[in-house]
Amino acid sequence: MIYQIAAPATLSNFGPGFDTLGMAIDRYLKIKLETGEGIVDYELSLAGEYPAPAKEDNIVFKMLRQHCKKPFRMSVVNDIPVKRGLGSSSAALACALGLIQILKFEQEGLDVKNLDRGSLAEMVKHAIFNEAIAEEGHPDNITPCLFGGFVTARVDKKEGSFLNIPFPKYIAVNLLVPAFETETKMARGILPPDYKLSDAVKNLQNLSFMVANFCLNSDNAEKRPIFYGLKNLLKDYLHQDYRVKLCPSCGDAIKILNESDKIMGAFLSGSGTTVCALAEPEEAAGVFKNAAHIFKAQNIEVRHHTHKIEYNGLRIL
Numbered sequence: 001m002i003y004q005i006a007a008p009a010t011l012s013n014f015g016p017g018f019d020t021l022g023m024a025i026d027r028y029l030k031i032k033l034e035t036g037e038g039i040v041d042y043e044l045s046l047a048g049e050y051p052a053p054a055k056e057d058n059i060v061f062k063m064l065r066q067h068c069k070k071p072f073r074m075s076v077v078n079d080i081p082v083k084r085g086l087g088s089s090s091a092a093l094a095c096a097l098g099l100i101q102i103l104k105f106e107q108e109g110l111d112v113k114n115l116d117r118g119s120l121a122e123m124v125k126h127a128i129f130n131e132a133i134a135e136e137g138h139p140d141n142i143t144p145c146l147f148g149g150f151v152t153a154r155v156d157k158k159e160g161s162f163l164n165i166p167f168p169k170y171i172a173v174n175l176l177v178p179a180f181e182t183e184t185k186m187a188r189g190i191l192p193p194d195y196k197l198s199d200a201v202k203n204l205q206n207l208s209f210m211v212a213n214f215c216l217n218s219d220n221a222e223k224r225p226i227f228y229g230l231k232n233l234l235k236d237y238l239h240q241d242y243r244v245k246l247c248p249s250c251g252d253a254i255k256i257l258n259e260s261d262k263i264m265g266a267f268l269s270g271s272g273t274t275v276c277a278l279a280e281p282e283e284a285a286g287v288f289k290n291a292a293h294i295f296k297a298q299n300i301e302v303r304h305h306t307h308k309i310e311y312n313g314l315r316i317l
Helices: 059-067 088-107 117-136 139-147 184-189 197-217 221-231 242-244 248-258 285-296
Strands: 001-010 020-034 043-047 072-078 150-156 159-164 172-178 265-268 276-277 302-307
Touching: 001 088, 001 139, 001 159, 020 088, 020 139, 020 302, 059 072, 059 088, 088 117, 088 139, 117 139, 139 159, 172 248, 172 285, 184 242, 197 221, 221 242, 221 265, 242 248, 242 265, 248 265, 248 276, 248 285, 276 285, 285 302
Parallel strands: 043 072
Antiparallel strands: 001 020, 020 072, 020 150, 150 159, 172 276, 172 302, 265 276
């Protein structure tokens, strides 16, 4: 039997939306799992622009290895940068839990092979949602990874919930991905235990105003100029200024991008080190080159990717 699954990369925090806002983008982790006769050992092959970790560190392989009683062959094609704030661990967790859930459905007698792929994906997403949040620890990456789109997510009494936020079709998501990794645990540890009330208020004001802006104006092309003021609303007071200390070049790149009138707004994705900038396609190529030079001056390789929002989330292929 062959099972194939794919999960998207995600942006999290999205400026002031610490641990609540997230967006799926069209960059993927794809996994093919083969079981049955002729497979006598647990095999793993890796490919993709950003190859996933080997057996001993591969989340999907380890979780399936614990669940499957018989040997399997797993092929992993990963195009999501690892440890760069783009939800690589969430994508791996979503794929692992998704594959395990499909196997559970089969054990329960569901005819998985002949079920519509879209319907099966919806069943899997809802079945694993709360378990995925519990494993991940916070909802802003795993929620858009499973359900796609631009979302605000929350957890209450171990139950996850989310709402979709509209996003303008004409805005492209630009990523500057430096060859510099950061551990989420370290990036969490650098945050202060307490915050000033004034900073918390500023963050809430920016977050609420920004979300309202997207909800009210995303579908109206005439409101396009409004989104060039996003850089003021994307200002965060809870995490970004602390985390860029782990990679000062990220902070410098964000500053350069936000100084350009061709950029709608730039921010650190997740715990870093990826810098995300919103702009209309092909409007700001020169600005991204200037920002990339910040990294290159420190002998840090950097890649520029342009993406669209991804609305499907976890897919069964």
